[in-house]
Amino acid sequence: MPIGEVLGPDVVSGGLRSLSIPGVLTRVCPIEPVSPVVLDSPHSGSLYPSDLVCSVPRMSLRRAEDMYVEELFANAPKFGAIFIQAHFPRSYIDPNRALDDLDPDLLSSDWPYPVQMGEKARLGHGLIWRFCPPDLLMYRDPLPSSQVRRRINEYWRPYHDCLHTSIEYIHRRFGEVWHLNCHSMPSSSGPGGLRRGGCTQADFVLGDRDGTSCGQEFRVIVADTLQSLGYAVAINDPYKGVELVRAYSNPAVARHSLQIEINRSIYMNERTLQKNSGFEDLKADLDKLTAVIADFATTRLVAAAE
Numbered sequence: 001m002p003i004g005e006v007l008g009p010d011v012v013s014g015g016l017r018s019l020s021i022p023g024v025l026t027r028v029c030p031i032e033p034v035s036p037v038v039l040d041s042p043h044s045g046s047l048y049p050s051d052l053v054c055s056v057p058r059m060s061l062r063r064a065e066d067m068y069v070e071e072l073f074a075n076a077p078k079f080g081a082i083f084i085q086a087h088f089p090r091s092y093i094d095p096n097r098a099l100d101d102l103d104p105d106l107l108s109s110d111w112p113y114p115v116q117m118g119e120k121a122r123l124g125h126g127l128i129w130r131f132c133p134p135d136l137l138m139y140r141d142p143l144p145s146s147q148v149r150r151r152i153n154e155y156w157r158p159y160h161d162c163l164h165t166s167i168e169y170i171h172r173r174f175g176e177v178w179h180l181n182c183h184s185m186p187s188s189s190g191p192g193g194l195r196r197g198g199c200t201q202a203d204f205v206l207g208d209r210d211g212t213s214c215g216q217e218f219r220v221i222v223a224d225t226l227q228s229l230g231y232a233v234a235i236n237d238p239y240k241g242v243e244l245v246r247a248y249s250n251p252a253v254a255r256h257s258l259q260i261e262i263n264r265s266i267y268m269n270e271r272t273l274q275k276n277s278g279f280e281d282l283k284a285d286l287d288k289l290t291a292v293i294a295d296f297a298t299t300r301l302v303a304a305a306e
């Protein structure tokens with residue numbers, strides 16, 4: 001089944017197929033997928049829905065975005081990969097959380113669905129945030145359950161459906177799928193002692209949930225490529241990967257998901273939120289990384305067919 005059939009009509013232009021749900025997501029892919037690779041950027045959205053009424057200043061919400069990540073990986077379809085980006089901010093509803101990772105005390109009425117608060121919700125950063133980092137209270141009053149249901153049905157679920165459908169489609173077509181889940185991290189949050197240039201934080205953190213969400217070779221080829229480009233890479237520390245690399249991965253049947261976190265100080269000024277002079281070099285390096293992943297994945301297919 002063509003992936004476009006699931007979500008609606010596509011726009012075809014320049015050899016690429018693009019589908020958008022306004023305010024929610026855009027998915028771009030080659031007209032004919034040529035490599036079994038899917039990338040997604042769930043946290044770079046900056047279109048704030050009008051019903052997000054909270055007590056946190058917009059600048060603080062914007063600092064919580066994985067800003068510019070969708071731009072850094074925008075060339076992925078040129079290397080044969082599907083690329084999905086969220087347009088809504090993670091502070092509205094976080095697609096990288098499970099539906100039951102919800103703090104029920106945020107709601108004004110009973111929540112009729114199962115709740116299993118994980119560590120993220122307990123820290124105030126579950127499906128719906130209690131706190132905007134570092135510790136700004138998001139809502140003065142509890143949210144109506146109907147509003148949270150709407151965020152789930154109109155934002156969280158379409159994003160998951162799009163990613164899941166894309167991963168399923170590629171897996172059905174090629175027998176394998178390699179999914180890179182793309183994020184960025186504040187420069188203050190990585191592990192210490194690694195970064196090039198005498199700084200103290202890693203440039204990238206790769207997360208495979210301690211070796212459970214992808215074959216080791218995926219993590220190795222991404223880490224080796226980044227290191228060969230001069231970057232310091234940490235593994236599963238402090239970010240192991242969350243819901244989007246957990247939900248659809250199963251390395252035993254060749255469904256591989258890996259999270260990548262980029263240190264924001266490489267490409268932007270975290271105070272002013274402007275791109276810095278490193279942006280274009282990083283983007284070019286991420287093009288090289290995407291090309292290596294696509295080549296790795298397609299070479300495996302050719303080898304398996306021989």
Ligand SMILES: [Zn+2]
Pocket residue numbers: 043066182183184
């Ligand atoms: Zn993120």
